[in-house]
Amino acid sequence: MPKLNITASCEFHGHDLTGIPVLNPGGWFGKAWLVEVGGSYTPLFLIVEADTISDAIDELSDDKTYGQQIHVPDSDLGDYPEDNRHYDGSGRVIDLDHVLAHGQERADLPFPIRYHGDGLPKEGIDPRRYEERDDE
8 A cells, every 4th residue: 555645733832733744654553742853943843653752763763754854974973972872773873952752651642633634534633543544
């Protein structure tokens, strides 16, 4: 089955966020984290389905489109002393200085989130119902 392009919407600190890319939709029964990658005037927001924040960081790091946002290039490893490095699940050095994760351990959703995309209702669906859809 082809991978669907799923985006999300939510309200975050009084701001309506729309068109948020979703990494690993349906990968953890709708348990989602809002991951914010900063370092510029406009942060990159991503919804990542994962059990824990550590798993969400690994999903981000493994993503072909967004993973490079946190990967440390080999040419910059000298700027990251060994005792201060962070590694992803695949052993790559990652920089988490500008990464914030919004969510809560042992909770499905940090706040109401809706998934949007081809084959989904126009108003979107709750991520916890994503695997129940009939388009498979």
